[in-house]
Amino acid sequence: MSLYVHKYGGTSVGDTDRIKNVAERVHKARQRGEDVVVVVSAMSGETNKLVALAHAVQERPDPREMDVLLSTGEQVTIALLAMALQARGCPAVSYTGWQVKILSDASHTKARIEDIQTADIRADLAAGRVVVVAGFQGVTEEGDITTLGRGGSDTTAVALAAVLEADECLIYTDVDGVYTTDPRVEPRARKLDRITFEEMLEMASLGSKVLQIRSVEFAGKYNVPLRVVSSFQEGSGTLISYEEAGVEKALISGIAFNRDEAKLTIQGVPDRPGIASKILGPIAAANIEVDMIVQNVAEDQTTDFTFTVNRGEYKKAMEILERISKELGARNIKGDDKIVKVSIVGVGMRSHAGIASKMFDSLAKEGVNIRMISTSEIKISVVVDEKYLELAVRTLHEAFDLEQGD
């Protein structure tokens, strides 16, 4: 018998009518003869409400207690969805994270799943029940409630699909699939039927918000076919899986971008070994995540060192850099928080030369000045001024024929 794990996010279960809608969808799958495990998030808005309550009583809420608090959000949804299924005559049973149990480490608010017990779920499936599991939450060996951090419900769904060896893990969301780029920026953006895990990882990490990185990593690691589908309309969505041999792949699958970037440069630093860690060490120590890093050696034996950070941490990073620059005897520091990153992603790059030059050429023709470049095996990222974002995305979308389809 085929087994599918469905995951419905906060918007898809945002009120009781939407929960009934989910129940209807799950019930239909059961009627088609599929076994279904459903993973749900908290109703949209609930988590924010709980966070606000916590901050009203403690400035920096204790992580253990935060998890006790937040995990109630999904617990409400599982009960309501199980009821909605039963109301349709579809046998169902709910499970919290600890009831499953989804064993995690003790890193409260960002725990990692270590093990999942499946005997009870298998028994319920065998008895013809839909199993409704609370996403986002786990339990430690000691019995403390944990939560898995952002996108945790996706992670729960993928992990369950992996241990249960499900045929597919369906991520129901408010978009109908993964697009070549954000349709709000390029209206000709096209829904992809398929994309590989690696491409999706690059798309996700480069700012595409459809799926959380951790869940894609997880799915790739355990080879769980992921499908992004809409909870509000019919359609086959986008399947995320490994590259199939013999399937002709497009050179480029999509264009990702990230508006939340800022760039910092320290100029004229004496070019000595260990200089990079002297600069980035204090930045990392302040918990600031660094994205792109570029270093050029000048002729006078000094070096210019540039890196990007999340725009929200620009000021903090700049302050640290000012301090470091004096210690290192740098000539100058400068920064820019009006920049964005635009990337083309595609496994086809591996076997085709000339992708990079085509990218740079087409941007140059439109007068888009490239400020930084960074490449990996299946993506090329450029940093450009914020004002060029839309132009750059549309130019690349057309240059690589993305509206045409496979």
Add this chain to the structure above:
Amino acid sequence: MSLYVHKYGGTSVGDTDRIKNVAERVHKARQRGEDVVVVVSAMSGETNKLVALAHAVQERPDPREMDVLLSTGEQVTIALLAMALQARGCPAVSYTGWQVKILSDASHTKARIEDIQTADIRADLAAGRVVVVAGFQGVTEEGDITTLGRGGSDTTAVALAAVLEADECLIYTDVDGVYTTDPRVEPRARKLDRITFEEMLEMASLGSKVLQIRSVEFAGKYNVPLRVVSSFQEGSGTLISYEEAGVEKALISGIAFNRDEAKLTIQGVPDRPGIASKILGPIAAANIEVDMIVQNVAEDQTTDFTFTVNRGEYKKAMEILERISKELGARNIKGDDKIVKVSIVGVGMRSHAGIASKMFDSLAKEGVNIRMISTSEIKISVVVDEKYLELAVRTLHEAFDLEQGD
């Protein structure tokens, strides 16, 4: 070291300011050197909100799922209270019912506590932490969440006080103690400093809403001194314990009343053995609880049989009685749903004669017609027309000198 169990109901933790207020109170107790276990209910309004959600998706919600849903209410409160304590520098840790664990039977929505594990709580207390426990909830041997039904948080508090052998179980509420009668009916009602378990039981079962019957029974059974105190003002409240030898007790401790009564009479039934069960059997089978029962045998070998039920079940009971009356060949049935029950309660009755006649006399003097009488060892109840309720309560309050104090 002295150990106190505090219990705060929904109104006392109704918003984050009130939760901070509770934290303040608990912290003060810690500073006095007391060990404290706190039991909390859901924030007021939350349970109703959850019930409404459930009814929006399933007409008769599945009891197991209802418990999963409802138990989130207290889980929110324990996390917030633990945070509020920590914010004051007072170490604290929260426990859900299953974390404690409070083992119950599987009667969802009205489970009974079977066992409580105390090792973890004792360890936390020994480490100087305040232990915050979710009231109202338990877990079955199989790991299903249960709830304890109405007044369940009181039951949790008393049960914890019993197994932990606490010095006292303090029930914090929105009133400052137990009164001789409802001050809204008799403004001269006086707060009692002490009352016995038996008296409190009668007061509770007769309609005084301060404490739930089950928790008083439980406290009596395990000899846990209970104290009803206000969460909003200072004061020593009312202590509920066993009668102390040598302490002179007032004849009457209080006057309870119940507005939700209705009375049904079946007249002219042939007086045969087993007639009572023939009448009450079908009533019980319909899950209608019968309160007072009075039977008079007439001269013609027929009998009149009168009983009272909750006013909400009057119509249903009347329909059953109509059916039975034909089967039994009764002469007539009649009913009245405009009646109330007024009771005087006191352990002093045991050793004093003449209480009943004093009660009946004083009511008669005011023209209050008594429709039914029922007595137990420590209470006398009369049924009177609804319109006489206030007059009857005030008359008895004065007749037994209740405003005077012990």
